Amino acid sequence: MMFWKVLKQYRVKGLLILISLPALVLPTICLVYILWQGLPVLNWQTLSGEGVTGFGLEHGMFGQIWGSLLLMLGANVLAAPVALGLALFFNLYANHNTQRTIFTLLHLLQSIPPIVYGLFGLFVFVHLLHLGISLLAGMIILAMIILPLLVLNALHALKAISVEQTESARSLGLNDMQLICRVWAPLAWPTMLTGQLLGMARALSETAPILFTATVFSGVLWPSSIFEPVTTLQTHIFYLAQEGGNAHVVSIAWGAATLLITLVLLFSLTALLLRRIDQHHRIS
Amino acid sequence: MKHKNILSIIACAIAAVISITPIYAHETLHAMGSTTVMPVVSEAATAFYKAHPDISITVSGGGSGVGIAAMIQHTAQIGMASRNTSPEEQAKLNEWVDNIVIARDAVAVVVSKEVYLGGVTHLSLAQIARIYRGQITNWKQLGGPDAQILAIDKEASRGTRHVFAEAVLGNAHARAPGASLISGSNNEEQAIVARSHQAIGMLSNAWLNDRVRGIAIDMDGVAISPTLEQIRNGHYPISRGLHILIAKDASPAARAFVQFLLSEKGQGIVKKVGYLPIH
């Protein structure tokens, strides 16, 4: 009888815990499984491709790593000034209605799936503008994808600055540029940096939009110009993932996945750490 | 003057992007097309790069249709195709493109190891056609194990599919209602067949292994296996040339690469990958 009473008393809680179990254990399982599969194959030979032959393996992975990082950097360099500019406009010159419109536009941009940006880029940059399958096309497409994220983050950063600080600066007679450089920049940079790091992590993890606009299967160690295609870790995993008959190739795909996750987590965890420190700073 | 710092950081970043642009003379060739030809070209490109560090060759797949389209649209210097060009395509290429056969290959009809060991070691073209039309659905009907047939089709633009469907179904673009899975590259199909116990598919001869067995084709009562010998003497019914497309006025570097593919060393790579050298 006691048992039933306890069960009845805790049935909702018990049920909730039961349903939430997957979410509590899955992150660990996924990460451990990837590392378990990927870490053993990561050594100098698979990275450099020295003395290795076989489908897609003979080049090692350095070319892919550079390709991924170049795309990521390019996208962020292109998107950052635009994002900053829009955030400043929002705070300096936009009236209430314009602000609402900008918000709506950003949410709309964010809701377009990445692959659609890929199609747009394929049509406009690769074909209409004759950029060809190239690093530049990939950079622009990724920049478009991370743009809403960067802008929303920048808005968040500027919003956190109290109105009194801005107004007291104004009353001291600071013009727009001085206000931006002397008051806003010192206060907002940690959050801005957080957003930039998150943008980097995002740009590193997108695969579909660059698959047919910026990358090739093999043959690039370091692109000779931004009009050349690259190889990336993301697409490398895709190609290797499908090579099933050869167990070794699949294990290399896991190795590449481990590398990619390490890079992505490096950026996103640094960002989260920075955010936490910043919040701490503000509260104290 | 903090904004000066910001400006200089932006300037540095822009300079960093521009600095990727080449300082020295360097030629990049793009090879694009059939995933069947890709392993040969990819490996040859690496070997070629070691001998000519000033010429790099990027390789990407997509299928024969893409390779031919890329030549027509001038987006690649080297096209790879694992089938003959269609009359419409040929009309657009006739004047200015050389079509060079670098190797020969057979499209093997492959089955999972369990099916092969279960007794299905040879089929006639008509039987295979009936599988892909959905008229035969169980391996038992063909003297094999009691298991449903997993017929794997390929994406429509793949050269392998063209050659297979033309020989088996009578038309390169014939529908295959019996197929229950569509695969893309050779790799992917090989993976699916290897993992299944009841699959049939079409794969280039070079991709056979222990888990992925090529079956013989019955021709007038004689079972002909997809061996290099039978491809060479022309008995195996589903075979093809592997083509390289290159513009007649291509750069010396592109010409040199094609010469390399046809050289003894290049043909050695063809052989190593598992295709039949042309001489």
Added chain:
Amino acid sequence: MILLKPGLYLITSFIALLVLAVPFFLVQASAPFWASAGIKVLTGTEWFPYEMLFGMLPAIIGSTWAILIALFIAIPCGVATAIVTTELVSSSLASATRMGMEVLAAIPSIVYGLIGLWLLLPLLQSSFDLLSGHSLLAAGLILALMILPLITLMSMDALRLVSNTQREAGMSLGLSWEALLFRVLLPQAWPAIRGGILLAMGRALGETMAVMLVVGSLDRMPEPIMNILQPAQTLTSRIGREIGEAAFGSIHFSALMACGLLLALIGLSISLFAHTRVVKA
């Protein structure tokens, strides 16, 4: 200094232009297709590019199924996790869960594809006795895993934002924990949770790589329509599979652009729906 204001105006109008440019060029790229095939392809069931048949319905149904399966799994799990971590357990376990979810959210989609292809498919193949494991169920499960962090994190934030005074008021009325949860906490947090769900829906709609590797890419109506154990096709997997091989300028190319346009329109309407609801509330 003088350049600041016009410069910022320029940037802003550039972004506004961008929002218009994406749909505009997609419409332009897919125009030849709509002109030749007409709007009736939306209900066509046969997709054979070489026979100029471009029925979109199988992929639309496939996408719908995959999203529904993913939401069906991820919503209860995510919301329950949020309740458990914010209301039941210690805050250190809560922040550990948050950390785990953030890591899960950071894993790139292609790696989820790898997990799906080499872990999930063999599992499904053996447990449901399937031909290969490629199926809408596999796609739905992988999508569920991918959107779970989004729903969990948004729900956690939503529940934490419910003010303590309301909790205390509820408790002083003598409400049991369950009553407090269902009458006070969840109704208060619901608008934000719904926002998270809509966001997750958009994410699931546009996810390409992971889905493409596990769904089987068979462009055929599921038979019967409830059959989620068969290989199928989604809008994104069709684009991913075929865009590389469709020649620029062909009707096939423009048909795939039309699929993209469709995806963009669905994504935009989900977002607009979410937005108007938030503004109203």
